[in-house]
Amino acid sequence: MNNENDDLIKCEIREITKQDKEFYENNGYLVLDNILPNKEQVEKLLKRAKDCFNNGFDKGIVPDEVSWRPGLSLDDKTREMVNSWKTDSLMAQLILNQDIGKLACDLLDCNSVLIAQDDIFWKPVNDYPYFECMSKKVLTVWIALTDVSKENGTVEFIEGSHKWNDLPPIDNNNNNNSESYSNNEFHAPVDYLKGLEGAIKYNGFKSIDELTIHPVTVKAGGCSIHHGKLWHGSNSNPSSFKERVSVAIHFAPGDSVFSDTVKPCFSFGRYKIYGSNKLEESFYPITFSKTSYKSPIIIDAVKK
Template identity: 30%
Template sequence: MIRLSQQHIDAFDRDGFVIIHDVLTPQQVEAARARFEPMFSGKFETGLYPDEWNWRMGRDREDLTRQICNGWKSDRTIASIVLDRDVGEACARLRRWPGARIGQDNVIWKPPGTKPLGFHQDDSYNKWIVPGEMNTCWITLDDTKAYQGTIEYVRGSHRWPVAPPIRQFHAPDDPLADLYPAAEAAGVKDPEIVPIEIPAGSCVIHHGQTWHGSRDNRGTNPRRSVIAHCISSAATFHPSHISYIYSRYRKRNSTEMDESFFPITWREDGYRTPWLDSYLAGSI
């Protein structure tokens, strides 16, 4: 899926994100697209609900961006993308980690007319792990355009301090409301916002401190993406900070991250969580 060049590494270090083309085949793109309506309707292949299910067919407003978190537990087609060995290796090598495990995934669906997601830093939400950092692989299933609510990055913002969580993540009136105070605090007067326009099957890998978000979809086509939020293979739970969702997977009297819930997708010594390939093949 992904092969990093030195140019990719240099771009990531410079900008806080890097575009990589031809990550999925057309067949993989079509297979992933076909899972969106069943999943958001509550038809989960494995029988397990995802950890977060922020929009449900027939319940929520049509102008809201749809999001599922940890769809890999509910659908093997999604799992085959976010648990891929190459995704983990690329995220780990770019952050100079010894390996990567999945921290969380996102399945994002922005039909025409849907509202923004606020600009934020992923690492603002990572106080519950040590080290409190992510590297994220955002894979688009549709050709993206600036006016269709594509993801946008603030170039170089991975060098800014980590800000608190933003005030409104879903459907904010102003998706840039928290960005500009953060830029001012970082001494940046005119942040450069880069809308990502790439073909379906391409990805962007971004640093956990890089500011990013998306605006309204003002086009006539949907914008669908599958996202792997990777953390270091050496990550542990923070001994005292709590995630109201993900700390439910912490063992009593331990900070160890159980591979049943946070599997290692790649490690530089060749290790990969043993049950992953059987799970993806549908045998467990």
């Protein structure tokens, strides 16, 4: 008789060494090969990730955000889906995996981690580029479901940029003529380096040529991990035949709460409970803790 867990997505993550942690702390990222060793499961995840964009998820719940619609959007447009763990059991098995959670917990050096958000990125040939940074309280595990390299627009990191000075708040009304340090045109920017160039200037660099840019190269099933403040992104996919599909899982410490002073963006604010700053586990599940606790919703989320 097969065990009910036999078909669950399985990860094999090697022990994170002192040298790994030092590299991560100094450079802001770490690359691990083959954390998904079962190639059949990788292919299964790749197919399901694509199916999700065609309403092929099995929970009957609409994703929080989808940037591409079949029959309505251009085929060469970058496709992104937010929080597929809520919509599909197979994607949930990957995103809510406790071994990936432990990896994040070890590098964040905290007692537990929760899922802040996940993203499926489907980068077709000849698509659009971007560059951005996020938050110092976030760590991202970026898992490749296809082979990735500079050849097909892989993610690239600005080494050490997580140590840069925090940027000033953006004045969206431009009342004080402040310079914008972020790229609001994420999916099809006119100038994808706009935000990065502002950050470079703010941190005393004269040009991008002074920076060390690391393009991630891994086979399908490998991953990279990067600090939330690390400037990262990807250029357009120059390949005429080699698409890139990946899943990004954004982790935060399990005791994170909404800010008292900063209003959450729409993606997060829709799940803020009135009168409370708590990140409700039904929407921000804890996938790993040093006490072995996991959010109860995970049990049902990974079931078909």
